[in-house]
Amino acid sequence: MPDMSLxxxxxxxxxxxxxxxxxxxLSFAICxxxxxxxxxxxxxxxxxxxxxxxxxxKLTMIFGMQTSMxxxxxxxxxFATDLLSEKYGRAEAQRAVMLGFAVSxxxxxxxxxxxxxxxxxxxxxxxxxxxxxxxxxxxxxxTPRFVFGSLLAYLISQSFDVWIFHRxxxxxxxxxxxxxxxxxxxxxxxxDTLIYGLVVWWGIVDLxxxxxxxxxxxxxxxxIAVVDTPFIYLARxxxxxxxxxxY
Numbered sequence: 001m002p003d004m005s006l007x008x009x010x011x012x013x014x015x016x017x018x019x020x021x022x023x024x025x026l027s028f029a030i031c032x033x034x035x036x037x038x039x040x041x042x043x044x045x046x047x048x049x050x051x052x053x054x055x056x057x058k059l060t061m062i063f064g065m066q067t068s069m070x071x072x073x074x075x076x077x078x079f080a081t082d083l084l085s086e087k088y089g090r091a092e093a094q095r096a097v098m099l100g101f102a103v104s105x106x107x108x109x110x111x112x113x114x115x116x117x118x119x120x121x122x123x124x125x126x127x128x129x130x131x132x133x134x135x136x137x138x139x140x141x142x143t144p145r146f147v148f149g150s151l152l153a154y155l156i157s158q159s160f161d162v163w164i165f166h167r168x169x170x171x172x173x174x175x176x177x178x179x180x181x182x183x184x185x186x187x188x189x190x191x192d193t194l195i196y197g198l199v200v201w202w203g204i205v206d207l208x209x210x211x212x213x214x215x216x217x218x219x220x221x222x223x224i225a226v227v228d229t230p231f232i233y234l235a236r237x238x239x240x241x242x243x244x245x246x247y
Contacts, residue, residue: 018062018072025076026228029083030235037240038088041080045100048073048080050107053150054139065216074192075224078161078185083235085165086177093165097158104154108147111140149199157192164188181232185225193218 010017025048032040056070077100084093119133120126161184168180197214205213 026231041084044080046103048077049100067220071220079228082181090166093162153192153195157188161188178229189221
């Protein structure tokens with residue numbers, strides 16, 4: 001069991017927990033890069049996408065604004081693609097984007113199929129099986145609007161992030177890493193948030209409310225984009241080899 005004093009502390013200090021989660025998420029990404037090079041960044045993108053899709057419905061309040069776990073985890077994907085762009089070029093970053101898209105599509109297909117299986121009726125496990133089944137339905141029984149909006153926002157915003165990162169890099173003659181990292185992420189995150197807000201929320205709520213929900217999420221994404229800048233400077237300075245080796 002976790003230390004209840006620690007649990008109570010973080011439950012009473014949600015903003016501190018939020019900051020710690022951001023640092024931990026970005027630290028995981030650069031550790032994967034440090035030990036596995038570009039393949040670690042591919043893994044980081046897939047990891048963050050899968051967790052963001054699972055924990056996306058988990059809503060909480062930070063600084064008096066509603067947000068979800070997906071905002072934290074999804075933002076680290078932009079960090080990973082920017083680092084791929086910086087170290088390995090546009091083609092590698094775009095390959096990672098398409099890998100993430102393919103994994104997302106496959107995850108949606110398999111999880112929807114899994115919902116068609118009825119829980120076990122064996123008396124010894126029936127109660128447990130139904131509990132797990134119902135929890136799975138809550139997590140994965142997502143609407144076509146959500147699926148389409150999420151995949152569309154991801155593909156367009158991530159592809160744009162890769163393009164604008166290299167465009168800024170060309171215009172600044174490879175100078176000012178902070179500018180292309182933060183600038184590309186802020187612009188592409190705005191596109192991601194706008195597409196998601198319009199496709200997923202507009203129609204369920206009115207246009208003004210949909211834009212307000214999008215704007216609240218963008219505030220958090222803006223902050224995370226600024227926080228990840230020291231991490232990309234740190235990772236860029238590491239001499240990482242991508243050759244195969246025994247682990």
